[in-house]
Amino acid sequence: MEAGARGCDFARLPQNYCNTIGLDSPPNGPLDRGHRADGLCQTRRVFGVLIRIDSVTKRYPDGTVAVDNLSLEIPDRSITVFVGPSGCGKTTTLRMINRMIEPSEGRILLDGKDLAQQPVNTLRRSMGYVIQNAGLFQHRTIVDNIATVPRLLGWSKDKARERARELMERVGLDGALAKRYPYQLSGGQQQRVGVARALAADPPVLLMDEPFSAVDPVVRKGLQDELLRIQAELGKTIVFVTHDIDEAVKIGTNVAVMRTGGHLAQFAPPAELLSNPADDFVEDFLGADRGIRRLSFFSTAGLGLLTTPIVAVDSTAEQITERSAGDVPYLLVTDVEGKPLGWSEPALLTAGAVDPARLLPYGRPFEHGKESLRAALDGAVLSPTGWAVAVGADGRVTGVVSQQTIGEAIRAAHAENGADGHTDGRTDGRTDAKVAG
Amino acid sequence: MNVLHFINSFFSDSAHWHGYDGIPTRMREHIQYSLIALAIAAAIGLPVGLLTGHTGRGGNSVAFVATAGRALPSFGLLVLMFVLLGLGLTPVMIPLVVLAVPPILVTTYEAVRSVDPSPVDAARGMGMAESRILFNVELPVALPLILSGLRSAAIQIVSTATIAAYVSLGGLGRYIVDGLYQRNYEKVVGGATLVAVLALVTLGIFWTVARFAVSPGVRRSS
Numbered sequence: 001m002e003a004g005a006r007g008c009d010f011a012r013l014p015q016n017y018c019n020t021i022g023l024d025s026p027p028n029g030p031l032d033r034g035h036r037a038d039g040l041c042q043t044r045r046v047f048g049v050l051i052r053i054d055s056v057t058k059r060y061p062d063g064t065v066a067v068d069n070l071s072l073e074i075p076d077r078s079i080t081v082f083v084g085p086s087g088c089g090k091t092t093t094l095r096m097i098n099r100m101i102e103p104s105e106g107r108i109l110l111d112g113k114d115l116a117q118q119p120v121n122t123l124r125r126s127m128g129y130v131i132q133n134a135g136l137f138q139h140r141t142i143v144d145n146i147a148t149v150p151r152l153l154g155w156s157k158d159k160a161r162e163r164a165r166e167l168m169e170r171v172g173l174d175g176a177l178a179k180r181y182p183y184q185l186s187g188g189q190q191q192r193v194g195v196a197r198a199l200a201a202d203p204p205v206l207l208m209d210e211p212f213s214a215v216d217p218v219v220r221k222g223l224q225d226e227l228l229r230i231q232a233e234l235g236k237t238i239v240f241v242t243h244d245i246d247e248a249v250k251i252g253t254n255v256a257v258m259r260t261g262g263h264l265a266q267f268a269p270p271a272e273l274l275s276n277p278a279d280d281f282v283e284d285f286l287g288a289d290r291g292i293r294r295l296s297f298f299s300t301a302g303l304g305l306l307t308t309p310i311v312a313v314d315s316t317a318e319q320i321t322e323r324s325a326g327d328v329p330y331l332l333v334t335d336v337e338g339k340p341l342g343w344s345e346p347a348l349l350t351a352g353a354v355d356p357a358r359l360l361p362y363g364r365p366f367e368h369g370k371e372s373l374r375a376a377l378d379g380a381v382l383s384p385t386g387w388a389v390a391v392g393a394d395g396r397v398t399g400v401v402s403q404q405t406i407g408e409a410i411r412a413a414h415a416e417n418g419a420d421g422h423t424d425g426r427t428d429g430r431t432d433a434k435v436a437g
Numbered sequence: 438m439n440v441l442h443f444i445n446s447f448f449s450d451s452a453h454w455h456g457y458d459g460i461p462t463r464m465r466e467h468i469q470y471s472l473i474a475l476a477i478a479a480a481i482g483l484p485v486g487l488l489t490g491h492t493g494r495g496g497n498s499v500a501f502v503a504t505a506g507r508a509l510p511s512f513g514l515l516v517l518m519f520v521l522l523g524l525g526l527t528p529v530m531i532p533l534v535v536l537a538v539p540p541i542l543v544t545t546y547e548a549v550r551s552v553d554p555s556p557v558d559a560a561r562g563m564g565m566a567e568s569r570i571l572f573n574v575e576l577p578v579a580l581p582l583i584l585s586g587l588r589s590a591a592i593q594i595v596s597t598a599t600i601a602a603y604v605s606l607g608g609l610g611r612y613i614v615d616g617l618y619q620r621n622y623e624k625v626v627g628g629a630t631l632v633a634v635l636a637l638v639t640l641g642i643f644w645t646v647a648r649f650a651v652s653p654g655v656r657r658s659s
């Protein structure tokens with residue numbers, strides 16, 4: 001479901017953005033969108049802006065050089081991830097963007113304007129800020145936590161709360177939690193509140209410092225998917241700090257790998273990072289299975305599917321014989337609706353008497369065209385038959401493919417992208433980047 | 438003859454219930470001294486404690502003031518002030534304030550210091566002014582501790598305000614001082630009982646204030 005939203009076209013959004021906020025909320029929540037007529041959306045750029053870090057060095061009073069002559073450009077409406085070992089200067093870099101820390105040398109430009117020239121609190125209010133343990137105000141209810149920045153901007157209490165409730169929906173929080181206090185929420189829920197609070201005043205920039213590192217892997221995956229969905233809908237410029245390379249590869253449009261001493265080791269889209277690490281440090285940091293992970297960036301759209309070796313559970317003997325023509329080793333049995341049940345050797349299939357319990361498992365089916373070659377390969381490896389099952393969005397089988405065919409597709413993809421090349425756009429496969437890992 | 442008997446006869450004597458030396462008058466005087474002393478001490482201790490706690494600077498000075506304040510004996514200070522300033526309210530207020538500032542100052546400082554730094558960081562990062570961070574983020578969370586500092590200061594003031602009687606002022610200390618002088622132990626015990634009751638009422642007031650002033654989100658976690 002998140003994957004669908006990611007296809008959202010940014011270019012379509014600007015003109016009607018103000019009206020589209022909350023559009024995907026249930027129609028039974030009659031929202032008075034009056035506050036959007038207050039000029040906030042009209043007078044402020046709600047879309048992300050470009051940030052340029054220009055030869056920035058940060059030297060702490062004790063002499064520690066946390067960031068060393070860093071220059072890079074953070075494109076607007078993208079997710080830029082800073083990743084690297086502990087103490088490499090990620091937090092320092094992030095906090096220089098909202099001037100929680102001032103650079104010792106160099107400057108940072110926001111939409112071409114030097115940050116140092118801008119009033120600091122106004123600047124910060126235009127940047128959402130999310131930190132590791134959410135940092136919620138324990139004396140305020142959830143809705144009042146989220147309403148903080150709108151209130152700072154002078155919105156009325158009612159308007160700010162109404163906006164907060166919209167945001168709760170947007171980040172996937174049950175409205176029933178609105179009147180609770182932070183201690184009554186789980187860590188994952190608190191983190192969602194943190195994200196909602198950062199988004200409340202619709203800032204063009206979102207700064208996130210290890211926002212998901214304190215929650216368990218399942219919740220983290222949910223939060224990551226949610227962030228990608230929100231980013232697709234709202235088009236913010238997100239700067240995200242993590243020490244988890246998998247997270248960086250999954251959510252980053254671009255990834256900045258930093259090394260201890262505050263040096264930038266590589267700045268590239270994740271696919272390029274995986275296919276072409278700049279040096280041994282980056283390669284080491286990426287870990288052992290970067291080849292497999294890279295498959296997340298290759299689409300299954302071009303994968304040739306076989307549609308013959310598939311039979312429904314209620315097939316006649318003739319149909320079974322017809323379908324097993326061409327010496328196929330296995331037939332995929334589906335239920336009457338076309339959903340996969342399992343594999344069987346043709347000889348073991350008796351018309352009208354298929355026992356689903358005796359079929360071989362079919363692994364994890366992949367969504368053809370939508371998921372990556374990594375998901376397809378995963379499916380093939382998981383099934384004892386070595387074949388992967390492709391399904392459509394409705395879960396019905398659209399075809400099957402052998403490991404061998406997937407292998408050919410991988411080689412073709414590599415050839416197409418060049419030995420050291422990279423895919424220009426990522427495929428939707430990145431949302432499943434962690435499934436097989 | 439036991440204490441209960443003293444208490445009983447003290448309170449059942451109708452002469453103790455009216456006039457300039459009656460219980461209502463002495464009670465009112467006592468409350469008045471206590472409130473003035475507490476107000477002055479809070480006016481000194483709270484702002485200094487909040488500010489040093491928020492900035493994290495001046496912790497050593499706070500500790501020094503606290504130790505010095507505690508080391509000074511209230512009665513000695515009263516005598517000294519009496520010698521220097523003569524009769525009046527000021528020589529009584531000074532030892533009471535000196536007594537009450539340390540608990541208020543130190544707990545306020547500690548309370549603000551010990552607020553979880555991450556909401557403060559988040560607040561600053563979202564563009565909240567420093568004064569707003571102090572009053573809207575730190576203070577509500579620090580409030581239970583701050584109130585406990587005020588409470589112990591108030592209790593100490595209430596019990597120590599009896600010294601006012603030594604310099605010819607009123608208050609419940611009158612009964613104790615006069616009673617001792619007249620060897621009227623009924624009066625002494627009665628006065629002491631009234632002071633104890635007032636201290637308990639003070640406790641009750643602070644408990645009630647905390648119930649209403651502290652957010653449920655904070656109350657549960659402290």
Ligand SMILES: Nc1ncnc2c1ncn2[C@@H]1O[C@H](COP(=O)(O)OP(=O)(O)OP(=O)(O)O)[C@@H](O)[C@H]1O
Pocket residue numbers: 060061062064065066084085086087088089090091092093243
């Ligand atoms: N206030 C400070 N004074 C002195 N040195 C500091 C200060 N803050 C950070 N440092 C040092 O600067 C370097 C970079 O710190 P930073 O917090 O940016 O690292 P990080 O990449 O975010 O690490 P982590 O992944 O552990 O959060 C570290 O060596 C750290 O010890």
Ligand SMILES: [Mg+2]
Pocket residue numbers: 090091092
């Ligand atoms: Mg950090």
